[in-house]
Amino acid sequence: MNNHDTPRLRAETIDTLSRARRLLDSLEEAREETQRHLARLRRPDAYATVAGRSALDTAVLSTRRMIETLERVSDRLISSGGEPAQAPGAPGAPGAAAAAPAPGLRTLTLAR
Numbered sequence: 001m002n003n004h005d006t007p008r009l010r011a012e013t014i015d016t017l018s019r020a021r022r023l024l025d026s027l028e029e030a031r032e033e034t035q036r037h038l039a040r041l042r043r044p045d046a047y048a049t050v051a052g053r054s055a056l057d058t059a060v061l062s063t064r065r066m067i068e069t070l071e072r073v074s075d076r077l078i079s080s081g082g083e084p085a086q087a088p089g090a091p092g093a094p095g096a097a098a099a100a101p102a103p104g105l106r107t108l109t110l111a112r
Helices: 006-041 046-051 055-079
Strands: none
16 A cells, blocks of 8 residues: 555545444444333244344444444554555465354445
């Protein structure tokens, strides 16, 4: 990466963080609405009963981890003058093994 890419990379990171935070807000609202609806029906969440947590709980946790990762990348961009530092073992870092997705989790793609 050259110095000409730094402003673009920072802007993309900030934009992605903003979209991820909006996604988290939407997921938390959907989770609360679903919990209220199930309470009105006096029914348990069948998925949560089997899996130990609801699908929306899993999505919220995954999104929070994604936001934390994006925040770390953003901090590294700022502290390194634009060059994102790769943590040992991070995907793409030298010697890193390919990470398998967590069981039952899918990769979320944020729409623009």
